[in-house]
Amino acid sequence: MTAPVLDARALNRATLARQLLLDRSDLPARDAVSHLGGLQAQEPQEPFIGLWSRLRGFQPQRLDEMVTGRQVVRTHLMRRTVHLVTADDALAWRSRHDVMLRQKVLAVYRRELAGIDLEELAEAGRKVMSDGEPRTMAELTRALVDRWPEPGPRPLGELLVAGLLAMVQLPPRGLWRVKSGVRNLPYSVWLGRAPDPLSEDAADPVGQALVRRYLAAYGPAASADLRAWCGLAGLPAAVAAVRGELVTFRDERGRELLDLPDAPRPDPDTPAPVRFLPAFDNAILGFHDRSRIIDDAHRGLSVAGTRVALVDGRVAATWTSDADGTVTVTPLTTLSRTDRTALTEEGQRLAAFLSDGESDRASITPL
Structure with a gap:
């Protein structure tokens, strides 16, 4: 049977519905962050705007409480950008992103970081951070630059903070109308435990969870869209494992689109209200x-x-x-x-x- 074709307007209305932009939601803020798979947060104030546009009666103080209460965290994750995600998702997803995070830093600083023993550097960084004291990237690299002087502080720091160590950016950065620099702590200190270990199951259970969560908030979508959202290349096994749960469509270009069978796909003629989006919103960036x-x-x-x-x-x-x-x-x-x-x-x-x-x-x- 030929898969039904969804035109651009049908995809638009489905995306708005999944992104809570077709009608403001009554979801609690934490549930909204979870549903969206996190919000882009390299600009610290932007998640507040993203949630205001999506939630009825959103109060900034609620997000502040979630940040200080360690229910949500700012961390490098999808596409090596800083995201605001629930603590549960950070712990569950971080190890699955480790290789991508490391590779993206190494790609930027290929020459500077050539020959670095990554395990040795990571262990040295963990030792510095083991005292439980928050540090800026500069403070961390100062403790190690005598041992690794060649790369320079910036490449060394980015590799440690974004690529090798699972770190959280601490408040007050990311609080409402507060300007603050970045101070870091390991997940194990701020959240009380290290990220879940990477599964050795070839079917990639964490990848499967990412596929389902992505489609719930962004579908219908192609595999290339999924990759554009998370930055992970190795998801074919996960997609194959869940394919039997999914329905398929085609877009007007003939691309296969995957979706959850019961996810909302509104009438293309459904009115769409004006919405203001923050910088780097995933409603746009989350697609190829x-x-x-x-x-x-x-x-x-x-x-x-x-x-x-x-x-x-x-x-x-x-x-x-x-x-x-x-x-x-x-x-x-x-x-x-x-x-x-x-x-x-x-x-x-x-x-x-x-x-x-x-x-x-x-x-x-x-x-």
């Missing part, structure tokens, strides 16, 4: 083929850290905010008066959120 939500002409915005706004489910504007909370929207295309009004009104609500209620100023610049 991002055309379901952003035009190819604007694809570069998704990797440039530009905040964008969705109109009818698609990227149609960029936005910025001033220190006083004022939101300024810049359209990428001609918008109707109705759409401009909707952008202004949602922008005012966002301004009130960003300023803790002190401002509701929002404006749209001329195209």
Whole structure:
């Protein structure tokens, strides 16, 4: 039987529904972070915006409590970028990402790190961190640079913090409206135990869990989309193991799309409200083929850290905010008066959120 074809609009509405962007959810914040498989968090304030756009009545203080209470953590994970994930997911997923994290650092600093004994360096780093004291990357590398002077502090530090040691970035970094540098502690100290060991099962049970979780929050999607989200190359065995649980579709280009059978796939004509997305939001970055939500002409915005706004489910504007909370929207295309009004009104609500209620100023610049 030929797999049904899902056009771009059908994929768009499915993505919005899975990403909690079609209708704000009543999920608790921790459950939302879990459902989304984490939020991009290299820009520390952006997860607050991501959750505000997705959750009804979201309060920043709740996320602060989750961070300080060690329910969620900031850590290098998918694609070697800093993500805000639940502690449970960090512990379950980190070992499965170890090889990818290490390889990505080594690819950037291939010349500087050539010949380094990775096990020896990792053991030395663990010994330094074993006293339970938080350290910046610079403080960690200073303790080791006499033994490994050739790479230089930056390559050595990134290899340790992002590639060799399972580390958490501690608060106050990542708290609401707080500026703070990065201080690190091992998972074993901050969370009370080391990451789960990597399974030797060839069927890759952690990989299977990642496939299911990805499709729940991003599907229907191709295997290439899954890889773009997590950065892991070795998932064919996991996909093969769960294929019998899944349903298949095709997109308009003929690519096979996988999905969970009971996941939401709304009517393509379902209205989509205006939504403001933070920088590097995975609703865009979590796909190899991002055309379901952003035009190819604007694809570069998704990797440039530009905040964008969705109109009818698609990227149609960029936005910025001033220190006083004022939101300024810049359209990428001609918008109707109705759409401009909707952008202004949602922008005012966002301004009130960003300023803790002190401002509701929002404006749209001329195209």
